[in-house]
Amino acid sequence: MRDRKVRIAYQSEAAAEQFSPSTDRLPCTSFEEVFHSVETGAAVFGVLPIENSIGGTIHGNYDLLLEHTLSIVGEIQLQIVHNLLAYPGAKIEEIRQVYSHPQGLAQCERFLRSMPDRKVVATYDTAGSAKMIRDQKLKDTAAIASERAAEVFDLSILKKSIQDFSHNLTRFLLVATSETEPIATADKTTVVFSVPNKAGALFKALSVFALRDIDLLKLESRPIRGKPWEYLFYVDLGMNCNDIMGSRALSQLTEFASSLRTLGTYPSWKELSSETKQKDSQPSPSI
């Protein structure tokens, strides 16, 4: 029998804690595994980073949302602080290579340029880079990772807060199986669609939102595999897809789109209080 205890599957511990500090947590080593854990019932929710305000979208997670059948049921934002970690005793001038996830590297690009003669190596995750330094006792290597990773892998922090922009936010999605009940307070919807190969096709598709004054909060394109230079559009909208306006807009979109799938309708992230935890959140501007 499956264990249906409420559990959150995650790769980012800080994000899982932010969603629900008291919920049991299930650490995963890949985003694929987060999906798998929720699909098999090992966890009820999964947490996925989807976008960083500096590095941009984590496109692979959009691809995974499409490949799997989970729904988006919530979102949060976290302020990201990157640190330069190294083996205890290592000095910053002895560092010859820096490991991190491409997003971590992108978010500290200016800082990295200020370190002469360093080789930059992209890895699959920030914590994994820290672990490698610990496991292999690498003394000429640093990792860009969180303070928490320094604690867990017993590394020194050579330099704190090295991200290029202080307003460095990552938005995470909470995903669950579609059996989960609709959320009454939903005011944001994510859909993915394609359009026919005709001039003005995307413009017509967007008209169904624009002419109803529905905010378009984000638009991302991804290739359609096997159809070179044709695209899927992932769109975040300021609407509940179950209310009259939202359902009419999506119904009209089926007239202009070649394919359409609703990935979820959920409450948008809001600054609930002026407390430290959420002080860096930003309301989503429309585009």
Added chain:
Amino acid sequence: MRDRKVRIAYQSEAAAEQFSPSTDRLPCTSFEEVFHSVETGAAVFGVLPIENSIGGTIHGNYDLLLEHTLSIVGEIQLQIVHNLLAYPGAKIEEIRQVYSHPQGLAQCERFLRSMPDRKVVATYDTAGSAKMIRDQKLKDTAAIASERAAEVFDLSILKKSIQDFSHNLTRFLLVATSETEPIATADKTTVVFSVPNKAGALFKALSVFALRDIDLLKLESRPIRGKPWEYLFYVDLGMNCNDIMGSRALSQLTEFASSLRTLGTYPSWKELSSETKQKDSQPSPSI
């Protein structure tokens, strides 16, 4: 004195050769260096991969186009064939890790899943991964790279053509300083713009093309650094920005956009003949 001899700066040798087989070539170790070589006059042209039909856009190169002042003056498409390379004598069942650029890994995802217990490591370039195996004599490591990389670094090809989709095309841009003369045969234009934070703003911006039946060939969004959840839009259009319709469309776009820059107007890639070299090219569909 600067050497103004015509030279192409590149990271992908195959793409540089496709653009102009007889032109002198200047190999670069990063895309930054390609920009730098053209800006300093060490090369007249630079070649940049911008998009793969499976892995998607190389977003970092859009960011570089914005940071620098070079113009796009041409594009080509290349059929991509990935191979699994290893140290001579290594066997596929002994491989414990696979190195490649994230795009190379993404394009061979299904193949990688079929290799049990392998660790996948993202690196900065495919050829560099091959070089590392040669330099460090790594016998449990494979790289995803070209046949050419196998020749250069004297590695064995464990398996040929491992990409998940046979129609795996990469589109490359040719960049040059803006001094270069306008190209009369230009029928494609790339612009980057931002829109005000209002519902319907992107829809209005796209109207300047849709209402003139100008094909929108590609739309990509990137974060505006320092302004969380605001975006720049990179758009490829089927028009010459110097003819009457193109210049009117862009002039009207300034009414709706908060910022606008034309990155280049150039001849779109066309299948010139049925010869082998270009047999896999596809006409760009509109969206």
